[in-house]
Amino acid sequence: RMKETGDLLLLSVLSVLNEHSGATQIDAGQGQVVMTNNKSEAFFLSGSTWTGLGSVPMKHVSVGPTGIWGVDNTVHFHVYSGQKLHQVDAGGQDQILGVTSSSTVHCLSSAAASGFKQGDSLSWTTSSRALMYISCSSHGCWGVNSGKEIYFTVNSHIGWVSVEFLPISLLMVEVGTDGTVFMVGGNGNFYQRIGISADVPHGTSWFQIPLSNNIKHASYDLGNLWLVINDGVIMKCTQ
Secondary structure (H helix, E strand, O other), rough: OOOOOOOEEEEEEEEOOOOOEEEEEEEEEOOEEEEEEEEEEEEEEEOOEEEOOOOOEEEEEEEOOOOOEEEEOOOOOOOOOOOOOEEEEEOOEEEEEEEOOOOOOEEHHHHHHHHOOOOOOOOEEEEEEOOOOOEEOOEEEEEEOOOOOOEEEOOOOOOOEEEEEEOOEEEEEEEEOOOEEEEEEEOEEEEEEEEOOOOOOOOOEEEOOOOOOOEEEEEEEEEEEEEOOOOOEEEEEOO
């Protein structure tokens, strides 16, 4: 876990493809990094080079133990009964989770995901919690809702607990593979959850990390923190 002082060392700034393309969303997991840009293009990071992930326009991509999953730009990733995902998270050890535009959360087991073939239908189950963004790891799931509330659970199907209400708008919460948790506020400020332990898995408070840029999106994996700032540049930081 990063030091509670929140001190970060900037390792590099990665331009996203060219000056005309900006990153909008990034996800890191299992030592891999994927992202989408403002042209709805999806990419995979190989060394310091971004490689395209096909020609389908993507709105959101996620990488984790069950591979790379994405939601296309027209949101044609159907769940069932007309539900369509706008965000997907593949960071959970045994599941994939997706959130719809109406804030319903749907879960897919890793067994079902691993056996998926083109043309198959997927058997999603619905979670009891309404969220607008969700992030999972083997240490549990974190989510935020439109009411500025933050939730945590060790089981995405049941047991969601309210961590706290914050008097600021929230964009997202991100949990890394080691259980480290970050949050991006609607004002572009960036926070780390501190006090996380086996006895208190949801931690005790938020620490604001002072950064000069407004943060739009974040992901954390294997000691590397990936940030998308306002102008679509990706910053790679480390402890």
